[in-house]
Amino acid sequence: MSEITKTDVVIIGAGPVGLFAVFELGLYDLKCHLIDILDRPGGQCAELYPEKPIYDIPAWPEISGQGLTDKLMEQIKPFAPQFHFNRMVTRLERQPDGQFHVETDEGEVFETKVVVIAAGGGSFQPKRPPVPGIEAFEGKSVFYSVRRMEEFRDEDVLIVGGGDSALDWALNLQPIARSLTVVHRRAEFRAAPDSVKKMFELVERGSVRFELGQVSGLTGEGGQLSSATIKAAEGETEIPVTRLLPFFGLTMKLGPVADWGLNLHENLVQVNVETFETSEPGIFAIGDINWYPGKLKLILSGFHEAALMTQAAKRIVSPGEKVVFQYTTSSTSLQKKLGVA
Amino acid sequence: MAKITFVTFDGVRIEADAENGSTVMESAIRNAVPGIDAECGGACACATCHVYVDDAWQEVTGEPEAMEEDMLDFAYDVRPSSRLSCQIRVSDELDGLVVHVPERQA
Ligand SMILES: Cc1cc2nc3c(=O)[nH]c(=O)nc-3n(C[C@H](O)[C@H](O)[C@H](O)COP(=O)(O)OP(=O)(O)OC[C@H]3O[C@@H](n4cnc5c(N)ncnc54)[C@H](O)[C@@H]3O)c2cc1C
Numbered sequence: 183m184s185e186i187t188k189t190d191v192v193i194i195g196a197g198p199v200g201l202f203a204v205f206e207l208g209l210y211d212l213k214c215h216l217i218d219i220l221d222r223p224g225g226q227c228a229e230l231y232p233e234k235p236i237y238d239i240p241a242w243p244e245i246s247g248q249g250l251t252d253k254l255m256e257q258i259k260p261f262a263p264q265f266h267f268n269r270m271v272t273r274l275e276r277q278p279d280g281q282f283h284v285e286t287d288e289g290e291v292f293e294t295k296v297v298v299i300a301a302g303g304g305s306f307q308p309k310r311p312p313v314p315g316i317e318a319f320e321g322k323s324v325f326y327s328v329r330r331m332e333e334f335r336d337e338d339v340l341i342v343g344g345g346d347s348a349l350d351w352a353l354n355l356q357p358i359a360r361s362l363t364v365v366h367r368r369a370e371f372r373a374a375p376d377s378v379k380k381m382f383e384l385v386e387r388g389s390v391r392f393e394l395g396q397v398s399g400l401t402g403e404g405g406q407l408s409s410a411t412i413k414a415a416e417g418e419t420e421i422p423v424t425r426l427l428p429f430f431g432l433t434m435k436l437g438p439v440a441d442w443g444l445n446l447h448e449n450l451v452q453v454n455v456e457t458f459e460t461s462e463p464g465i466f467a468i469g470d471i472n473w474y475p476g477k478l479k480l481i482l483s484g485f486h487e488a489a490l491m492t493q494a495a496k497r498i499v500s501p502g503e504k505v506v507f508q509y510t511t512s513s514t515s516l517q518k519k520l521g522v523a
Numbered sequence: 524m525a526k527i528t529f530v531t532f533d534g535v536r537i538e539a540d541a542e543n544g545s546t547v548m549e550s551a552i553r554n555a556v557p558g559i560d561a562e563c564g565g566a567c568a569c570a571t572c573h574v575y576v577d578d579a580w581q582e583v584t585g586e587p588e589a590m591e592e593d594m595l596d597f598a599y600d601v602r603p604s605s606r607l608s609c610q611i612r613v614s615d616e617l618d619g620l621v622v623h624v625p626e627r628q629a
C-alpha cells in the first residue's frame with residue numbers, strides 16, 4: 183500500500199461546489215484535499231459549458247462556466263487546497279478510530295476526519311461505443327485513455343473518433359504501433375487544425391490508415407482483440423486490431439458513490455438540511471449530488487450548503503472548540519487567513 | 524403549436540404538444556420520453572438527446588449546423604437522419620413531426 187496522506191477534509195469532486203467548500207472550510211482552518219476524475223477543476227461548468235454564460239450567480243450578472251471556475255480558484259488560493267486530478271474515488275471506509283479512509287483507483291489512501299461528497303451528477307466517465315460485446319475486451323485490449331504507452335508498442339491500434347484526444351493519440355502512438363488506423367464517421371474533425379494536417383500527412387505517406395465509418399463488430403478471445411469490422415457507406419471491411427481506443431466524450435455516471443452505504447433517494451445522497459450530513463456522521467454531501475425536500479440543483483444552493491456544512495464539519499475536526507461566527511468584512515482573524523490583513 | 528410523435532426503440536409511440544420556439548428535446552423531457560437523457564439541458568454539449576428524424580420529415584427539419592455536427596461525433600450509431608433534438612426548434616411547420624429514439628444515448 184502507498185503512503186497514507188493525512189488531512190482534515192477530503193472533498194470528492196472539484197466542481198464549483200467542491201471548490202467553494204474549500205473557502206468556507208478554510209475560514210475555519212480546515213485543510214482540504216480535492217479529488218476529481220477530470221484533469222482540471224470546474225466539474226460540469228468546465229466540462230459541459232465552459233463558454234456558456236450563467237446569469238444567476240449573485241452579483242455576477244453574467245459569467246461563463248470557465249470564468250466562474252477561474253474566479254473560484256482565485257478565491258480559494260489563500261487556503262492552498264491540494265488537488266488530485268485524473269483519479270476516481272473508489273472506496274470510502276470508516277476506521278476503528280472513527281476517521282475515514284478514502285481510496286482512489288490509483289491506489290492512494292487519504293486518512294481524514296471529514297469527507298465532503300461534492301460529486302455533482304456523478305463522475306465523468308468515457309462513453310462506451312455501441313459495439314456488441316465490447317465489455318469483454320475492456321481493460322485488456324480496449325482502453326478509454328492511454329495510461330501507459332508501452333501497452334501499444336508493436337500492436338495493431340485502432341482509434342475511433344474525430345476530436346483532439348483521438349488525433350493526439352494517433353500522432354503519439356503511430357511511431358511505436360505496428361499499424362495504426364483511425365476511424366471517424368465523417369471527413370471533418372473537431373480538433374486542432376495542425377493535428378488534422380499532420381494526420382493526413384501520415385495517411386498520405388501510408389503510415390496511418392484512415393477509414394470513414396463506424397466500428398460495428400469486434401472479434402477475439404479471452405479479452406484479446408484480433409479484428410474489428412468497420413461499417414462504411416460502401417459496406418463492411420474487417421481489419422486486424424489488437425488494441426482499440428474509442429474516444430466518444432464523457433458522460434456522468436453516479437459511480438462508486440452508490441456503494442458507500444449511504445441512504446439514497448433516487449440516486450442522490452439524502453442529507454439533513456441543518457448540517458448537510460448524510461446518514462453516516464462525518465460524511466457530508468453538498469451540491470448536485472444531494473437531496474432534501476425542496477432541493478434545487480443550482481450552483482447558488484450548493485454554495486449555501488457548503489457554508490452550513492462547514493459549521494458541522496468544524497465541530498467534528500475540533501471537538502470542544504467554540505465555533506465562532508464571523509464576517510469576512512470585519513474580522514481581522516479571517517482577513518489574516520485570506521492574506522488581506 | 525405542433526404535435527410531435529416520439530417513437531421509442533421498442534416501437535412505442537408517444538405524442539406530445541410542443542410550443543413554437545421550444546425545442547424537440549424539451550418536449551421529450553416534459554413528456555418523459557424514455558431514451559432521451561439530455562444531460563446538458565440543451566447546451567449542445569452532451570449528445571444525449573440524439574434522435575433519428577423520420578424520412579418524411581428530414582427536409583423540413585433541415586441539416587445540423589456545424590456545432591451540432593461536431594457534437595454528433597459523440598453520439599452512438601449516427602445515421603444520415605441523425606439530429607440532436609435540443610437543436611430542433613418547434614414551429615407550425617413541424618406539426619406532425621415524427622422522430623425515432625435510438626437504442627441508447629450513452
Ligand atoms: C448546460 C448546463 C447549464 C447550467 N446552467 C446553470 C445555471 O445557469 N445556473 C446554475 O446555478 N446552475 C446551472 N447548471 C447546473 C450547475 O452546473 C450544477 O448545479 C453545478 O455544476 C453543480 O456543481 P457540483 O460541484 O455539485 O457538481 P459538478 O459540477 O457535477 O462536479 C462534480 C465533480 O465531481 C467529480 N466526481 C464525481 N464522483 C467522483 C468520484 N467518485 N471520484 C472522483 N471525482 C468524482 C466529477 O467528475 C465532477 O467533476 C447548469 C448545468 C448544465 C449542464
Ligand code: FES
Pocket residue numbers: 548560561562563564565566567568569570571572594607608609610
Ligand atoms: S441536450 Fe445535450 S446536446 Fe442536446
